[in-house]
Ligand SMILES: NC(=O)c1ccc[n+]([C@@H]2O[C@H](COP(=O)([O-])OP(=O)(O)OC[C@H]3O[C@@H](n4cnc5c(N)ncnc54)[C@H](O)[C@@H]3O)[C@@H](O)[C@H]2O)c1
């Protein structure tokens with residue numbers, strides 16, 4: 411399924427290295443050269459925390475759906491927050507720019523750059539003593555991996571390794587919390603999914619890059635003493651969400667009277683997801699940051715091994731996609747034009763279902779938002795956002 415917006419050429423540019431910042435091969439440049447001294451002032455002011463007890467967090471993917479919500483929550487509670495995002499064209503860049511505006515209003519600056527720009531990342535760590543990294547930047551999306559595999563390697567493998575390389579050399583070393591994915595459970599049939607279950611049968615390249623990320627993280631934890639926590643999010647939805655996800659483009663297409671394709675299993679069974687509302691996921695992210703132990707450095711043996719954790723962040727209430735559509739019809743007051751099709755071999759899995767007992771025990775994680783309540787908040791945002799967008803276009 412092509413990403414819903416952006417022409418083929420613009421999407422084709424996705425795997426072109428972004429042009430806004432010098433490539434990693436360039437000599438180390440002063441931070442100011444990335445955008446003038448003003449830029450350096452924005453960086454330091456954004457990263458300033460309200461109290462010494464707070465955190466100073468680099469949020470990668472800060473212009474993304476989850477990144478925006480996490481950055482806002484951290485800033486509002488007084489932490490220092492600096493964003494990094496390459497504003498790629500995987501989906502409508504205007505949505506990322508509008509999220510950026512919301513963050514700027516709340517004092518969060520986003521550095522425009524790529525995970526693979528080592529010189530830029532080194533400079534950021536030279537200027538800001540980050541206590542934590544919330545690593546959310548990635549090529550997300552399960553099905554798009556069949557169209558643009560290189561973007562998954564660029565961001566989810568090379569980008570992750572580059573970030574960990576910079577973190578291990580930073581002084582002080584930050585504690586890292588990063589987004590893995592429920593997709594690592596792949597073709598497993600045992601439900602609900604627990605962190606100890608096998609994760610060696612991914613159904614998509616995307617899932618394989620997230621699984622590889624977990625193994626790479628373990629390596630940097632073992633060798634360099636980096637404290638690393640992986641969070642396996644389960645189909646996250648909510649206001650400011652992603653237009654490439656079904657709940658979002660189903661809403662758009664139902665309102666436009668377009669046919670929506672609902673996948674079912676070969677035996678006409680339903681395909682289900684453990685849809686998890688963004689506010690619940692954000693609480694899980696902040697709890698993971700708050701309970702992250704300090705990195706021990708490569709001399710980890712003195713202080714014992716560095717912390718390495720993996721948690722499911724789901725809703726423990728899987729819902730069939732057909733029921734998602736029923737709820738959307740009720741909220742939108744429009745009947746969907748449904749085309750039910752056998753699930754193609756496109757990387758999707760039949761179901762996800764999170765066992766969250768470990769996150770509950772260790773993080774106090776307790777999701778509270780059911781799908782109908784969450785979708786009601788999403789639909790309210792959707793109408794408001796696109797009404798304002800339409801006004802802007804008409805004003806032109
Ligand atoms: N939303 C979900 O349902 C869900 C579920 C499981 C895991 N995740 C993971 O959570 C994280 C955040 O997901 P999201 O839903 O907010 O997606 P998103 O696409 O909205 O956010 C990702 C952001 O990272 C940026 N980015 C991508 N590659 C980059 C690079 N090389 N350098 C710098 N910036 C880069 C993008 O521009 C984007 O703004 C991702 O790692 C994703 O895989 C999301």
Ligand SMILES: O=C(O)[C@H]1O[C@H](OP(=O)(O)OP(=O)(O)OC[C@H]2O[C@@H](n3ccc(=O)[nH]c3=O)[C@H](O)[C@@H]2O)[C@H](O)[C@@H](O)[C@@H]1O
Pocket residue numbers: 411550551552590591592593643644645646654655656657670671672673681682683731758759760762
């Ligand atoms: O939980 C996760 O880790 C993943 O959750 C979502 O992936 P997915 O669950 O596939 O979310 P959608 O793309 O919104 O699909 C939701 C459901 O709708 C189904 N679907 C999708 C598209 C469509 O046209 N019709 C349809 O029935 C899919 O098969 C799936 O069962 C995110 O897109 C991934 O980034 C994330 O890693």
